[in-house]
Each structure stands twice: as C-alpha cells, then as structure tokens.
Amino acid sequence: MIHTFKNNGINIVMDINSGAIHVVDDIAYDLINICDEKKIYEDGKAETGRKERLIEEGKKACPGVPAEKIEQAAKEIEELVEAEALFTLDAYEERVIDFSKRPNVVKALCLHIAHDCNLACKYCFAEEGKYHGQATELMSLEVGKAALDFLVKNSGVRRNLEVDFFGGEPLLNFGVVKEIVAYGRELEKTHNKKFRFTLTTNGVLLNEEVKEFANREMDNVVLSIDGRKEVHDKMRPFPSGAPSHDLILPKFKDLAESRGQQRYYVRGTFTHNNLDFSEDVLHLADEGFKQISVEPVVAKDTESYAIKKEDLPKLFEEYDKLAAEMAKRIGKENNFNFFHFMIDLEGGPCVYKRLSGCGSGTEYLAVTPKGELYPCHQFVGNEEFLMGDVFTGVKNEALRDRFKRCNVYAKETCKDCFARFYCSGGCSANSYNFNGDILSSYEIGCELQKKRIECAIMLKAAEAAATA
Amino acid sequence: MEHIKTLNTKRLQSTVKDGGCGECQTSCQSACKTSCTVGNQTCENNK
Known part of the structure; x- marks a missing residue:
C-alpha cells in the first residue's frame, strides 16, 4: 500500500508497510501513481515484464516526457520494490495475535x-x-x-x-x-x-x-x-x-x-x-x-x-x-x-508499538483521587469503565482484555488507511464517546490526523532539502 | 537515484525481530491527552 500527496511544492510517496518515505520528481510521482492504479506491483514483487509494462503505460500517460526519463524513473521504482521499500506487503497482522497474549x-x-x-x-x-x-x-x-x-x-x-x-x-x-x-x-x-x-x-x-x-x-x-x-x-x-x-x-x-x-x-x-x-x-x-x-x-x-x-x-x-x-x-x-x-x-x-497504540486500559491507566483505576483519564467517572483500584489491582479483566485486543487490525476503518502506523488506530476514548465502541473511529479526528501526518512528512522533506 | 530520494533508511520490517520491549513512552504522557500520536515517539533503544 502506498500514499502519494503533494504539499508545499514537494511530491511525497509513503510506502505504508515498510515506513519508507520517498521524495520524488513529477515523472516518478506520475509513474508511481500509475503503478498503483494499474496494480503493477500489487503483490510487492518485481517480476519480469512489469517494468516494461510500467514504461509503456508511462509513455501513454506522459506523452511530453522524454522516453529515457521514463525508463530511468521506472528502473528506480523497480529497485525500490526489490528493496522492499515500495509496494511492500503487510506482514504484521499475524503478529497481533501474539501481541494480544503478552x-x-x-x-x-x-x-x-x-x-x-x-x-x-x-x-x-x-x-x-x-x-x-x-x-x-x-x-x-x-x-x-x-x-x-x-x-x-x-x-x-x-x-x-x-x-x-x-x-x-x-x-x-x-x-x-x-x-x-x-x-x-x-x-x-x-x-x-x-x-x-x-x-x-x-x-x-x-x-x-x-x-x-x-x-x-x-x-x-x-x-x-x-x-x-x-x-x-x-x-x-x-x-x-x-x-x-x-x-x-x-x-x-x-x-x-x-x-x-x-x-x-x-x-x-x-x-x-x-x-x-x-x-x-x-x-x-x-x-x-x-x-x-x-x-x-x-x-x-x-x-x-x-x-x-x-x-x-x-x-x-x-x-x-x-x-x-x-x-x-x-x-x-x-x-x-x-x-x-x-x-x-x-x-x-x-x-509492535505502532500496532497497539496508546496503551490505554493495559499499559496506561488513570487513577482517581479515591484510587480507582480507569483505562485512561478520558474514561474517568464512567462506571462502565471502572477497572479496579490501586489497593487491590485490576479486577475487571474482561475490560482489560477488550483494550488489549484494540489494535489497527481490529478496526475496520484503519485497514485501508495510510495513517494506521502513525496514529495506531486513534484514541479509544474518542471512538467510544462518538460511536459507543472503542473499536470504531472518530471521523473528524482521523481526517485531521491524516492531514497532520502529511504536513509532518513534508517538513521532514524540507529539512532534508535544507541540510543537503 | 535521479528521480527519487528516500528520506529514511529504517524499515518497519526490521523492527519485527527486535521490537516490542515496551520501554517507550505511552503516547498520552507527552502532551496530547485527547488524540493518539504514536508515530512521533522515539524508540528507547535508539536514544
């Protein structure tokens, strides 16, 4: 999975499953989007004939661009696919099962x-x-x-x-x-x-x-x-x-x-x-x-x-x-x-951290003045989320397990989202407060988060350019 | 490369083997308290 965007005059390609971030010129930007649309490297493999197909599609889509430029950009794209830094497949979902047993x-x-x-x-x-x-x-x-x-x-x-x-x-x-x-x-x-x-x-x-x-x-x-x-x-x-x-x-x-x-x-x-x-x-x-x-x-x-x-x-x-x-x-x-x-x-x-999120209800708990334990500060006072107290420990193990199972693969809206390894599924309290379910998502929060990630990455690219 | 500059060398795949020590900060501890911001955190092993 990839995500491409332009911000502040910079073309950026994010390879979601490897975390690789590429700053690209207009030719590579168009070619990478063609790869995505035509599913040329969908399985993450650089097999024979794929680069040639990309070149052919690129020449059709960008008639004004010299052929050698398209060929060079296609070569670079295929190198990144081979290096597992572009169109990398998601190999983490099975890890979630182990992680929830921690x-x-x-x-x-x-x-x-x-x-x-x-x-x-x-x-x-x-x-x-x-x-x-x-x-x-x-x-x-x-x-x-x-x-x-x-x-x-x-x-x-x-x-x-x-x-x-x-x-x-x-x-x-x-x-x-x-x-x-x-x-x-x-x-x-x-x-x-x-x-x-x-x-x-x-x-x-x-x-x-x-x-x-x-x-x-x-x-x-x-x-x-x-x-x-x-x-x-x-x-x-x-x-x-x-x-x-x-x-x-x-x-x-x-x-x-x-x-x-x-x-x-x-x-x-x-x-x-x-x-x-x-x-x-x-x-x-x-x-x-x-x-x-x-x-x-x-x-x-x-x-x-x-x-x-x-x-x-x-x-x-x-x-x-x-x-x-x-x-x-x-x-x-x-x-x-x-x-x-x-x-x-x-x-x-x-x-692992990116899959499991903020740790509320498991690694992170809130304590009230009386010593009651809640999954986080935002749940305090909601009796349904009372987990136990600091004197006798966590008693509501079913609730803890619910939070433990909360990860990006458990949330439908996260599965296809480019931001999932940056926000890690978002805030459980927001999900609960807006939709009554910690495994849902808070749409406005998600949209703002996605924009912030794009801006953050643009700034990294600008910093790299400034120090180059 | 002529057309593509890669900003980072670290790959998420490489953290599968050695990651998960859990020494890192919980995200709400830093400043947010109303969102979930994990990608900006630093791995304790890289400090």
Missing part, C-alpha cells in the same frame, strides 16, 4: 491528583475537575503511594515508569505531589526503576517554589495556554469570568526559559471559535516558546465550540499554512517544534 504490564499512570480546578474552562472534558459528577476531591498521600506501589508491582521488567500529575489542577494539591515524588525516588532505589514524572498545570498557582521543584523533578511539564489573549480568555476564564491569560503567560515564559526551552510543552486547545488556530500557534512561537502543542477540541457536536465536519477544509488549510511557515523557519532562530508535526522517521517506534 503479559499484563502497567508502565504509566495518570494520577488525578486533584478533582478540582481554579479555572472554569468551557471545553473541559474533566468538567472543571468533576469528571461526570464525581465529588470535588484531592488525592491523599496514602492513595498516591499505593498508586506508585501498584505501578512498581505490575511493571514486570520494565525499568522506565511514567507518572503524570493531572487533574483538575494538580497544583491545588502540590504538597501531595511533592511527597509522592519523594516516595517515588525511594522506590527507584529499592526496585531498580526510573520514574519519569510529568506535571500538567494551568499556571494559576505556578510560583518560584513550583518552578524549582518542576525543574528538579519533572521530566516534562505541560503548560495549558490556548494562544492569543482573546482566544485564551474566551475559553479559559476563572469561575468569576475574569480572564487568566495575562496572569499565566509571563510565568510560562519564565518556566520555559528556566528549562532551557526543553522538556516542556505549552499546550493549547483550538475550537470552532478559532478555526484560524495557526495564528495561535505562531503567537506562542513569537512569544518565544519552542515546544508547542495546540490540538483540536474533542466535544459533542451539540456544543457550539465543537469542531464540525464542515470546518475540515479550513482546518486543513490552517495546518498547511502552519507547516509552510515552519518550513520557512527551518534553521532560523525563530524556529519551533509543533507537537503534532513531530515525527521520528529513523528512530521511531517499532511495529
């Missing part, structure tokens, strides 16, 4: 350290920390310690363990965060583990003490800000309605600088209200942030701010515009990383 290992927890918040963001899937009507509550140290014990006990031979302090607003329970981290450092010594902590915060309570602690202990910090002041303040006000942008921006800038512009993200959400979100990304970049993630809101279509299907063409345009601007900034001082355009072509994940 031992139950938990390697990451999302700790809901505070089901409470000091902002009242209008799009919050956590319902301002209350998660489907759960009581306002802070996690106790006892629950936090039990969560880390549960993680260590269930992590098998995995050394690197991840713990995310999430909410609500984690800094409403900062004292317990500090004590949990200290407890984790003790466990590291006695159990030969390495905890990587992440703190997500809205910045309201960010101060010198938090900064010093975060820089010492947090592998990553996620700083919530949506972009332009008017955009941010419309969706992220205080409960009183007062704006929050001007309070948090200088604190985030200071924190980002103090971390050497590394190991953090400013993380925003765009909605139907700011479809021109590339302006928000560039605003954050022009404020000096180097690690930026601005992502589409996920909301029921009855909400006025939800992304609608008819918004997609505009959003595609915005991603293209952003990618083109980032391409212009390659190698310049004002360059920056955009999380959704980051892609690791050489050191990226193995095929």
Whole structure:
C-alpha cells in the first residue's frame, strides 16, 4: 500500500508497510501513481515484464516526457520494490495475535491528583475537575503511594515508569505531589526503576517554589495556554469570568526559559471559535516558546465550540499554512517544534508499538483521587469503565482484555488507511464517546490526523532539502 | 537515484525481530491527552 500527496511544492510517496518515505520528481510521482492504479506491483514483487509494462503505460500517460526519463524513473521504482521499500506487503497482522497474549504490564499512570480546578474552562472534558459528577476531591498521600506501589508491582521488567500529575489542577494539591515524588525516588532505589514524572498545570498557582521543584523533578511539564489573549480568555476564564491569560503567560515564559526551552510543552486547545488556530500557534512561537502543542477540541457536536465536519477544509488549510511557515523557519532562530508535526522517521517506534497504540486500559491507566483505576483519564467517572483500584489491582479483566485486543487490525476503518502506523488506530476514548465502541473511529479526528501526518512528512522533506 | 530520494533508511520490517520491549513512552504522557500520536515517539533503544 502506498500514499502519494503533494504539499508545499514537494511530491511525497509513503510506502505504508515498510515506513519508507520517498521524495520524488513529477515523472516518478506520475509513474508511481500509475503503478498503483494499474496494480503493477500489487503483490510487492518485481517480476519480469512489469517494468516494461510500467514504461509503456508511462509513455501513454506522459506523452511530453522524454522516453529515457521514463525508463530511468521506472528502473528506480523497480529497485525500490526489490528493496522492499515500495509496494511492500503487510506482514504484521499475524503478529497481533501474539501481541494480544503478552503479559499484563502497567508502565504509566495518570494520577488525578486533584478533582478540582481554579479555572472554569468551557471545553473541559474533566468538567472543571468533576469528571461526570464525581465529588470535588484531592488525592491523599496514602492513595498516591499505593498508586506508585501498584505501578512498581505490575511493571514486570520494565525499568522506565511514567507518572503524570493531572487533574483538575494538580497544583491545588502540590504538597501531595511533592511527597509522592519523594516516595517515588525511594522506590527507584529499592526496585531498580526510573520514574519519569510529568506535571500538567494551568499556571494559576505556578510560583518560584513550583518552578524549582518542576525543574528538579519533572521530566516534562505541560503548560495549558490556548494562544492569543482573546482566544485564551474566551475559553479559559476563572469561575468569576475574569480572564487568566495575562496572569499565566509571563510565568510560562519564565518556566520555559528556566528549562532551557526543553522538556516542556505549552499546550493549547483550538475550537470552532478559532478555526484560524495557526495564528495561535505562531503567537506562542513569537512569544518565544519552542515546544508547542495546540490540538483540536474533542466535544459533542451539540456544543457550539465543537469542531464540525464542515470546518475540515479550513482546518486543513490552517495546518498547511502552519507547516509552510515552519518550513520557512527551518534553521532560523525563530524556529519551533509543533507537537503534532513531530515525527521520528529513523528512530521511531517499532511495529509492535505502532500496532497497539496508546496503551490505554493495559499499559496506561488513570487513577482517581479515591484510587480507582480507569483505562485512561478520558474514561474517568464512567462506571462502565471502572477497572479496579490501586489497593487491590485490576479486577475487571474482561475490560482489560477488550483494550488489549484494540489494535489497527481490529478496526475496520484503519485497514485501508495510510495513517494506521502513525496514529495506531486513534484514541479509544474518542471512538467510544462518538460511536459507543472503542473499536470504531472518530471521523473528524482521523481526517485531521491524516492531514497532520502529511504536513509532518513534508517538513521532514524540507529539512532534508535544507541540510543537503 | 535521479528521480527519487528516500528520506529514511529504517524499515518497519526490521523492527519485527527486535521490537516490542515496551520501554517507550505511552503516547498520552507527552502532551496530547485527547488524540493518539504514536508515530512521533522515539524508540528507547535508539536514544
């Protein structure tokens, strides 16, 4: 299977099953598309006579192109087929069966350290920390310690363990965060583990003490800000309605600088209200942030701010515009990383990771302030998805098995999708929330994901051209 | 090659044999929390 596209003046061919990415000229682009349409290398084999057929078809389709150019391009195409880098067959499906039998290992927890918040963001899937009507509550140290014990006990031979302090607003329970981290450092010594902590915060309570602690202990910090002041303040006000942008921006800038512009993200959400979100990304970049993630809101279509299907063409345009601007900034001082355009072509994940996705409900679990376990933060509060608790472990094994079987081959819509080894089947929570089934897919999310992958690959091609 | 430049040398097929150690990050741990972004992650063995 291949996927061909043009972006920012670059012709790109993706060979889906090998992961090979080719930048091609117009002749090769047309010939590769002919191969695809005419199914010339459908079985992934470069057998006798096929190149000649391609040349013949190419000459018919491109009458103005010199014959020797077509012959040379066809030769190169066939070399790539022989090298299993073009029209490669999918040989992974059988591996899924083995993978679903793998031992139950938990390697990451999302700790809901505070089901409470000091902002009242209008799009919050956590319902301002209350998660489907759960009581306002802070996690106790006892629950936090039990969560880390549960993680260590269930992590098998995995050394690197991840713990995310999430909410609500984690800094409403900062004292317990500090004590949990200290407890984790003790466990590291006695159990030969390495905890990587992440703190997500809205910045309201960010101060010198938090900064010093975060820089010492947090592998990553996620700083919530949506972009332009008017955009941010419309969706992220205080409960009183007062704006929050001007309070948090200088604190985030200071924190980002103090971390050497590394190991953090400013993380925003765009909605139907700011479809021109590339302006928000560039605003954050022009404020000096180097690690930026601005992502589409996920909301029921009855909400006025939800992304609608008819918004997609505009959003595609915005991603293209952003990618083109980032391409212009390659190698310049004002360059920056955009999380959704980051892609690791050489050191990226193995095929097993790409097949199995995010690990929700299996390797990754969310813990409520009471210590209940859910498949991920987005399922918290939905009793149907209660898996157990940190004191007695995972009890709902049938549910865990459902998540374990969740992979790109189990999803009908993924089977023919070029993006399947990049998004790994998408977000189970989105699938469930929109279609009532973790094995379905969220159409708007898929369309945006596909566009982002194209942009990300175009940027890699632009980077390669800039360094050539 | 004259008409085609390949951007990457790593092939997914090559990760079948040695992959699956599971030491890598879970995707939602990085920043997303509302999508699933796996392709941008780094293999711990390549760090």
